[in-house]
Amino acid sequence: MTLETFDKMAAALPAVCFDQAPDVGILLGSGWGAALEMDEVVCRVSYADIPGLGASTVQGHAGEFVLYRRSGKLVAAWCGRRHYYEGVGWEQVIAPVELLRRMGCRTLLLTNAAGGINPALKPGDFVILNDHINLVRANPLVGAHIPEWGPRFPDMSEVYSKDLRALLVAGAAKLGIHAIEGSYAFNYGPCYETPAEIRAYKTIGADAVGMSTVPEAMLAKSIGFRIAGLSLVSNLAAGISPTPLNHLEVVAAGEAAKPKMKALIEDFIARL
Ligand code: HPA
Numbered sequence: 001m002t003l004e005t006f007d008k009m010a011a012a013l014p015a016v017c018f019d020q021a022p023d024v025g026i027l028l029g030s031g032w033g034a035a036l037e038m039d040e041v042v043c044r045v046s047y048a049d050i051p052g053l054g055a056s057t058v059q060g061h062a063g064e065f066v067l068y069r070r071s072g073k074l075v076a077a078w079c080g081r082r083h084y085y086e087g088v089g090w091e092q093v094i095a096p097v098e099l100l101r102r103m104g105c106r107t108l109l110l111t112n113a114a115g116g117i118n119p120a121l122k123p124g125d126f127v128i129l130n131d132h133i134n135l136v137r138a139n140p141l142v143g144a145h146i147p148e149w150g151p152r153f154p155d156m157s158e159v160y161s162k163d164l165r166a167l168l169v170a171g172a173a174k175l176g177i178h179a180i181e182g183s184y185a186f187n188y189g190p191c192y193e194t195p196a197e198i199r200a201y202k203t204i205g206a207d208a209v210g211m212s213t214v215p216e217a218m219l220a221k222s223i224g225f226r227i228a229g230l231s232l233v234s235n236l237a238a239g240i241s242p243t244p245l246n247h248l249e250v251v252a253a254g255e256a257a258k259p260k261m262k263a264l265i266e267d268f269i270a271r272l
Contacts, residue, residue, distance in 0.1 A: 024105070030113040031234060035262045039069050047063035065096075081096065082095075083190075106224060107228075108228070112184075112229075118180065121207070127181070175263050232261060
């Protein structure tokens with residue numbers, strides 16, 4: 001991978017996207033579609049019109065980039081993400097972060113749906129990420145060093161900014177939304193985990209588990225973004241859940257939690 005890999009994608013975005021650095025970039029994961037309130041849309045671009053990015057193959061992922069204004073802030077939102085398990089390689093997974101970098105954006109909110117492992121969690125709750133565990137042992141930064149993406153050996157001691165975490169904690173408390181700070185374990189997918197895997201992940205400190213977010217966070221942290229991560233607990237993890245897991249349940253949990261997701265994002269943007 002080289003930076004040129006992303007030139008065609010950047011060229012497909014209107015020039016207005018690069019006029020002013022967005023105050024925050026948002027990446028919306030499973031079930032998080034339509035969680036945004038907009039005062040003024042600056043531009044919209046379908047992923048299908050961004051060469052090499054392509055629409056997500058996953059139900060519940062809109063596949064649209066929107067640059068908009070809200071609460072006096074300029075927000076660059078990627079509605080829908082590509083996943084490593086789609087087998088498309090890293091380029092599509094991390095393109096949103098690289099394109100935000102080119103826009104001059106350096107604050108990022110990553111969202112996802114996750115299985116709850118910590119016993120304090122039930123479906124409809126939220127985890128404010130304070131760390132992650134990369135179970136996949138693969139990394140988009142592997143390969144020739146790209147200086148624009150930070151040092152060869154990037155520090156990961158505080159991937160999720162303490163300050164941004166505090167904003168989310170304060171927002172959830174004010175809104176009366178149950179959210180705990182915790183660690184997110186990144187599993188390859190597309191299979192959900194086995195109960196034995198979940199018991200193992202609990203032992204190593206995971207509070208929630210999902211199939212995304214960590215690749216984007218590793219690149220963004222290396223570049224120097226301030227990062228916030230927010231998981232909707234769409235289900236209890238395998239073996240904790242009394243029923244088998246399925247993606248429709250994840251999408252339905254997103255629908256049910258939409259007012260809470262909207263309120264959390266609204267509050268976060270306003271506090272920035
Ligand atoms: N495991 C992995 N990914 C997920 C889950 C889960 O239980 N729920 C939503 N995404």
